[in-house]
Amino acid sequence: MRLETVTLTHVRIPLVEPFRISSGEVREKDAIIVGVYSGRYWGFGEASPMAGSFYSSDTPEGCWEDLKARIIPAMMAAECDSIAEWNERMDQVVASNFAKTGFETALWDMEAMRQGKSLHELVGGERERVESGLAVGLYETIDETLRAVERHLGGGGYKRVKLKIEPGRDVELIRAARKAFGAIPMFVDANGAYSLKDIDVFRQLDEFGLMMFEQPFPGPMLEELAELQAQVKTPICLDESLDSVEALERAVTLGSGRIANIKIQRVGGLYQARRLHDAARERGIPCWMGTMPELGVGSAQAAAMASLDNCLFPTDVEASSRWFVDDIVMPPLEVSDGMIELCNWKVDSAKVAQYAIALYTAAHRV
Ligand SMILES: [Mg+2]
Numbered sequence: 001m002r003l004e005t006v007t008l009t010h011v012r013i014p015l016v017e018p019f020r021i022s023s024g025e026v027r028e029k030d031a032i033i034v035g036v037y038s039g040r041y042w043g044f045g046e047a048s049p050m051a052g053s054f055y056s057s058d059t060p061e062g063c064w065e066d067l068k069a070r071i072i073p074a075m076m077a078a079e080c081d082s083i084a085e086w087n088e089r090m091d092q093v094v095a096s097n098f099a100k101t102g103f104e105t106a107l108w109d110m111e112a113m114r115q116g117k118s119l120h121e122l123v124g125g126e127r128e129r130v131e132s133g134l135a136v137g138l139y140e141t142i143d144e145t146l147r148a149v150e151r152h153l154g155g156g157g158y159k160r161v162k163l164k165i166e167p168g169r170d171v172e173l174i175r176a177a178r179k180a181f182g183a184i185p186m187f188v189d190a191n192g193a194y195s196l197k198d199i200d201v202f203r204q205l206d207e208f209g210l211m212m213f214e215q216p217f218p219g220p221m222l223e224e225l226a227e228l229q230a231q232v233k234t235p236i237c238l239d240e241s242l243d244s245v246e247a248l249e250r251a252v253t254l255g256s257g258r259i260a261n262i263k264i265q266r267v268g269g270l271y272q273a274r275r276l277h278d279a280a281r282e283r284g285i286p287c288w289m290g291t292m293p294e295l296g297v298g299s300a301q302a303a304a305m306a307s308l309d310n311c312l313f314p315t316d317v318e319a320s321s322r323w324f325v326d327d328i329v330m331p332p333l334e335v336s337d338g339m340i341e342l343c344n345w346k347v348d349s350a351k352v353a354q355y356a357i358a359l360y361t362a363a364h365r366v
Helices: 060-077 083-091 097-115 142-156 171-181 196-208 222-231 245-254 270-282 296-305 349-354
Strands: 005-021 024-038 041-047 129-131 134-136 161-164 186-189 236-238 259-262 287-289 339-341 356-363
Touching: 005 060, 005 349, 024 060, 024 097, 024 296, 041 060, 041 097, 041 296, 060 083, 060 097, 060 356, 083 097, 083 270, 097 270, 097 296, 134 142, 142 161, 142 171, 161 171, 171 186, 171 196, 196 222, 222 236, 222 245, 245 270, 259 270, 270 287, 270 296, 287 296, 349 356
Parallel strands: 134 161, 161 186, 236 259, 259 287
Antiparallel strands: 005 024, 005 356, 024 041, 129 339
C-alpha cells in the first residue's frame, strides 16, 4: 500500500481556563491534525505538543517541520502492508515522537476504517467503556484549587482526582483536599519538580493514603526515584521517565516505580504505546493512559488504548468541554458517572477548518 495524499492542519483552540503545572502555563491548545489517504480511506491523527515547551522541548512549529520535511517524504516514498511495517519505516526517520505520533496514529485510523472496526477493537482492547479521572492544574491559592476540584468533580461524576503539585504547593494543599473531599481516590503529579533533597515532602505526603506519586523527580533520574521509592510506601508512577520499552525495563530493574503512565505522544504512536503496555504487564506493572491533554482525535485514541487489559487505573482523558471551548470530533468526548463510552469518533472537518491557522498538502502526481 502506498499513501496517495497526506494533509497537515495546524489548529488552535482556546482553553476554558489557563492550565498551569510546575513548568509553565498554557492558554490555548495547539495541535497538528494529520490526514492520510490511500485506496478510498482517510485516517486522522494528532501531533499534540503544547506551545512553548510545556512538558518537553517539543513545539507545534518543530513538529510541523519534522512532518513536512522528514516524515511525509519518507512515508510517501514507502510501500507497506501493515502497521508493523509502517512502524519499521518510521523508526528510520529522525523526528520527534510527537510528530511521529500524529502520522502513525492516522495510519491506525485508516486501517480501522479499512477493516470496518473501532480503534479499540483494532488495538485489542477488552472494554467498551473506560474510567476517567479528573486532573487539576496549579492555582494561586489552596482555596482556588479546591473550588476547581469541586466544580469539575460534579461535572462528570469523576471518582478520582489528581492534583498537580510543586515545591511550596504540596503538603498543605493535600491536607486541605483530604479534609474537603474525604477518602476519594486521590494522587499528586509533580512533573519532575523535586529532587532527593525534598524527600521529607514525600514522607509527609506518604501519610495521606494517596494512590501514587506521579513523577516526583525529573524523567532521567531513575536511580534517585528508586531511592525515594525505597523510603515511601506510596507507589511511584513514572510518566516523563517512560519514553521507550528500554526505559521501562531499566526503571523496573532499578525499582524506580511501581505504576506506568503511558502517553501515546511521548512514545511515538499506538504501536509503541502497546509495546510499553505489554512490557509493563509482563513485569507486573499496572498502567494507565495519560494525556497532554490532546484535542478529540488524540483523546479518543488514548481512551481506546485505555481499554487494554493492563490499564488498571483510570485514564486522564476527560470530557472535551473540561479543557477546550470547542473540539474537532463528533460527537465530543463525554464523561458520565466517571466513565467514557467508547465509540467511533469522527473528525469534524468543518471544525478543523474553523480553527485552522496553517495548511499543507502532499500528493503523488497521477
Ligand atoms: Mg504527569
